[in-house]
Amino acid sequence: MAAHRPPPALAALIARPETGALIATGLVMAFFGLASQAFFTVAGAGVWLESASTYGIMAVAVALLMIGGEFDLSAGVMTGFTALTVGVLATHFGVDIRLAAGLALILALAVGALNGFLVIRTGLPSFIVTLATFFVLQGVDLAVTKLILGQVTVQGLSKVPNYDSIQPIFGSQLQLGQGHFYVSVLWWALCTVAAVWLLNHTRPGNWVYAVGGAPLAARQVGVPVRATKVVLFMGTALAGWLVGMISLFRTSTVQATTGVGQEFIYIICAVVGGCLLTGGFGSVVGASLGALIYGMTFQGITFAQWDTNWLMAFLGVMLLGAVFVNHWIRLRVAPT
Amino acid sequence: MSQSDVPIIAARQVSKAYAGAVALRDVSIEVWAGQVSCVLGDNGAGKSTLIKILAGVHRPTAGQLLLDGRPVDFDGPRAALEVGVATVYQDLAMVPLMPVWRNFFLGRELTVGRGPARRLNRSGMRAIVRQQLSQIGIELRDVDQPIGTLSGGERQSVAIARAIHFGARALILDEPTAALGVKQSEVVLKYIRRARDEGLGVVFITHNPNHAYPVGDHFLVLNHGQAQGYYAKAELSLPDLAAMMAGDPVDLS
Numbered sequence A: 001m002a003a004h005r006p007p008p009a010l011a012a013l014i015a016r017p018e019t020g021a022l023i024a025t026g027l028v029m030a031f032f033g034l035a036s037q038a039f040f041t042v043a044g045a046g047v048w049l050e051s052a053s054t055y056g057i058m059a060v061a062v063a064l065l066m067i068g069g070e071f072d073l074s075a076g077v078m079t080g081f082t083a084l085t086v087g088v089l090a091t092h093f094g095v096d097i098r099l100a101a102g103l104a105l106i107l108a109l110a111v112g113a114l115n116g117f118l119v120i121r122t123g124l125p126s127f128i129v130t131l132a133t134f135f136v137l138q139g140v141d142l143a144v145t146k147l148i149l150g151q152v153t154v155q156g157l158s159k160v161p162n163y164d165s166i167q168p169i170f171g172s173q174l175q176l177g178q179g180h181f182y183v184s185v186l187w188w189a190l191c192t193v194a195a196v197w198l199l200n201h202t203r204p205g206n207w208v209y210a211v212g213g214a215p216l217a218a219r220q221v222g223v224p225v226r227a228t229k230v231v232l233f234m235g236t237a238l239a240g241w242l243v244g245m246i247s248l249f250r251t252s253t254v255q256a257t258t259g260v261g262q263e264f265i266y267i268i269c270a271v272v273g274g275c276l277l278t279g280g281f282g283s284v285v286g287a288s289l290g291a292l293i294y295g296m297t298f299q300g301i302t303f304a305q306w307d308t309n310w311l312m313a314f315l316g317v318m319l320l321g322a323v324f325v326n327h328w329i330r331l332r333v334a335p336t
Numbered sequence B: 001m002s003q004s005d006v007p008i009i010a011a012r013q014v015s016k017a018y019a020g021a022v023a024l025r026d027v028s029i030e031v032w033a034g035q036v037s038c039v040l041g042d043n044g045a046g047k048s049t050l051i052k053i054l055a056g057v058h059r060p061t062a063g064q065l066l067l068d069g070r071p072v073d074f075d076g077p078r079a080a081l082e083v084g085v086a087t088v089y090q091d092l093a094m095v096p097l098m099p100v101w102r103n104f105f106l107g108r109e110l111t112v113g114r115g116p117a118r119r120l121n122r123s124g125m126r127a128i129v130r131q132q133l134s135q136i137g138i139e140l141r142d143v144d145q146p147i148g149t150l151s152g153g154e155r156q157s158v159a160i161a162r163a164i165h166f167g168a169r170a171l172i173l174d175e176p177t178a179a180l181g182v183k184q185s186e187v188v189l190k191y192i193r194r195a196r197d198e199g200l201g202v203v204f205i206t207h208n209p210n211h212a213y214p215v216g217d218h219f220l221v222l223n224h225g226q227a228q229g230y231y232a233k234a235e236l237s238l239p240d241l242a243a244m245m246a247g248d249p250v251d252l253s
């Protein structure tokens, strides 16, 4: 029996789902490098890297979840939810800020686990289940913050005891020449490396591909499908907490609406990075590149002094292009 | 430890109802080492349901499973796998977008290192897959290609190779030849014979008496969830079996 070979272009995309994102990264870089003097300066790089970093952390976790066959629409609002939890506990209830951060982490993981349990128990699409979580958290963020603080912004956080002991972990920066490089860029790199390790070099990583690509088949060969999915939902919640802490300690304030609307940007980053909407296929590095493209475009448009509304139009075009390529892969490899 | 005086695995009078609808009623089957038991029947006759009970996917609503003559209760497919009852499902239990080697070892991945450094033995797994496949005559240039890009016969063969590699004593094949052409079916029938000759007990499910008769030792014919008969090869001819499948009256006197 002669083995069938996919055509070379398809084979390349299958072996490296991030190929498309890599090409796009180069193009976007070149484009804004030409369009704006500031883009390729040290100061400019610091700005767009910082911008990309928090999206990158989220996109990596969201990509793992999408490869595992699920979505998390509550991922954006989770960043605000965790930051508000810390802000309210520390400024209003006098809870030690380090303890508050720990409590917020536990709370986030619990919400993530709840998302996971609801999805596997009900068998409903995670799109719907996490949409509900999204609305609940959004409502809680606004209502509880207003109820307790009487306003929708946390203030005076930098004056609470022990603030300086925890702030550098999430919000410190390094000055190199004219450029400011935030520690969040380091967190982003760490998350990407950890996720690549997990996905491609460990047994649970193998299960992530399987539960997204064919959950029944995975179960039949003994893969713990449900546990894998729950842990993936906890992963996006964990990332939401990390990004919540980063934005809280960079600015020492947080709004009750923080994170709302960002969830789709994470999904777009993951899709641009090669993740299939149907699960089972994608790349963590690709999702990271997707976030880099987003950060570069977001800041590049500002540097070039264009109307920032072009960003959304650009995102839409990227998404459509990526979805076409991904769909083409899927049809060739797994027709049905 | 020779246990060839008892079947490796047997179902006694098992029944299964899905949400009230009875899919299987009082059916028995035995799987003997070095023999092939064929299960035949029309669409919806309950063939897949029967073997899912043997494989630990479903618990029978009534009846009993015997492993080496002793009652056994599988609480999942993993439990059946652990005692050497391996199943190649109609859908092959494969993830089309995953590379061949990842599919081959799915759920039983090889690792090296300990603790947080414990990682997949990627080169080891690739080498084993390449070697196992070339043994059965499949030469893949790239075990990293998605298994969905292989032909149906190749996928079927990979699935059988996987079951044998992981130490199956009983091999259950759900319609392995259903989607295949004449040549590819022959290849799969060859592996069934080879597995039998290596001493495995094989359950071979098919619609096709022409595939079943040449390799089978026993034949269970299912009809609307009930056993229409359980025959040794000596008791019936290929035309008898074909007639039975067609629903014609058969006189076996």
Ligand SMILES: Nc1ncnc2c1ncn2[C@@H]1O[C@H](COP(=O)(O)OP(=O)(O)OP(=O)(O)O)[C@@H](O)[C@H]1O
Residues within 6 Å of the ligand: B018, B019, B022, B023, B041, B042, B043, B044, B045, B046, B047, B048, B049, B050
């Ligand atoms: N998970 C399930 N839930 C409900 N009903 C089911 C389920 N699986 C099978 N059935 C029903 O049980 C009956 C037997 O199905 P089964 O899959 O065992 O048949 P089969 O002999 O394997 O058929 P085929 O040749 O089409 O594969 C059918 O009526 C089918 O609709």
Ligand SMILES: [Mg+2]
Residues within 6 Å of the ligand: B047, B048, B049, B090, B174
């Ligand atoms: Mg069937």
